[in-house]
Amino acid sequence: MKMVIAATTAALTAGAAGCSGGEGGSGHGEGTLVMGDSFSLTHPIGSNGTEQFIEGLETRGGDVGLDLQYFASGQLGKQWDMPTVVRTGVADISVISPSYVASEMPLSSVGDLAGLVEDACVASYALKDLMFEGGILYEEEFKPLNIRPLWIGVIPAYEAMTSERPVAVPGDLEGTVQRSTGGAQDRIVDAVGAAGVAMPIGDLYEALTRGTVEGTVASPVSITPYGLHEVIGHSTKGANLGSFTVVYSINEDTWQSLEEDQRALITELAEKSQQSLCEGLNQSVEDSYREMEKENVSFTDVSEDPEAWDALLEPTRQNWVDDLEKMGKPAGQVLEEFEAALEKHAHRAERTTP
Incomplete structure (x- = not known):
């Protein structure tokens, strides 16, 4: 697998505009996923979760025909831009921070409320119940935006x-x-x-x-x-x-366009990232x-x-x-x-x- 990190925003945006039909999957090269992140890989969210996901795709993505372009540290937009970035197909995968997009996703900041969260693992798996398919937050806020959560992190101890x-x-x-x-x-x-x-x-x-x-x-x-x-x-x-919640999510049209073995690999890597991230944040x-x-x-x-x-x-x-x-x-x-x-x-x- 070939992984490209930190290409220019201008080039990607131009490419997305040329390949995408707007709302929906990105239309980037076949088998190539574009991932936009608000954090660097040296931030605890990156080093404990995102990096594991990227390394997993780098090692095993070629077996199922997947490639990745990764853009760190807000290259594709600020934190409040991320729902639009993934919904419109500028990126296939992106991180969403509900606190920064309260007008679009007010209910999803429930994990940030004071006095509830003491442990990152407890909180992230609790939110998974609500944010994944069938959960109330999925139905109320993610599904209408054509976005599917992959893994969740919660920074505790505010x-x-x-x-x-x-x-x-x-x-x-x-x-x-x-x-x-x-x-x-x-x-x-x-x-x-x-x-x-x-x-x-x-x-x-x-x-x-x-x-x-x-x-x-x-x-x-x-x-x-x-x-x-x-x-x-x-x-x-x-x-x-x-607390502070982050939800790494994929465009639903992109998800539906993937083969079954590709979705299985992404799901497996996302599950591992969720666990390693919560343990890392607690530490x-x-x-x-x-x-x-x-x-x-x-x-x-x-x-x-x-x-x-x-x-x-x-x-x-x-x-x-x-x-x-x-x-x-x-x-x-x-x-x-x-x-x-x-x-x-x-x-x-x-x-x-x-």
Whole structure:
């Protein structure tokens, strides 16, 4: 198999425009899949999941007539562009982050709500029940966009982090300007009385340095890959302010055009990527805490006296339900099914193999 990484965006876009009929499969060369990613292969999401998928296709794709072109680090578009990128066939496979596309996929950010997720494996398999074919999120949001999920990752352990201001209780953030991923995370920022600014985490280093924002709600996993532990001075530990979901997905028309043995290989590799990713993200939480401590980030452990933070959690979840149900979305049912799925998969926190 020949794998091409990081070709030019302009060339790919021009090729897609010439081969694709718009909505539907990409029409790229026969047997060639184009994959667009928001992350690099050095990011924990890439090194623990995407890289395994790519290597599997590189090793075994030729046996079933599959080739891959991979475009990392937002070459095909920003995180909020990804549903359009895969739906219109610019890419066959792409990563979707529900928090960045809340207007298109509001229900799929259920996994990002505060106070629900403690383990990446438990959460990703719980979401798989809802997002794969037959699940409520598949029927409500993925199927209408002509998108089929392949594997899911969840970055856990979101905390309140600031550049200069110590933070121990929610009131310490009142009146500050905080970066947010959007979606469910906006509700936590609002609940603490801060002003939220939506921006990709890749822009946060400069924003903190310039004082454009004073902090962020984020996981340690998302801090160290961007060098943010150099400019963050304070963080809670144990507040459990939410998570970040990523869904690697394939265009449905592309999927249907594949041969049975090709779909079987992609499914097998995706399943392995989901497991390796969740294990890697769990480990990355601990590794990232250690890296941040080396940079003298000051942590306030709130787990022994969590009442002030816990008081935020249930109301923000209920507000999410209420707001979406006013729009005619079955948010209450989605939250109920997700909580049940978390219970169903609780044993996965103790497993290292699928």
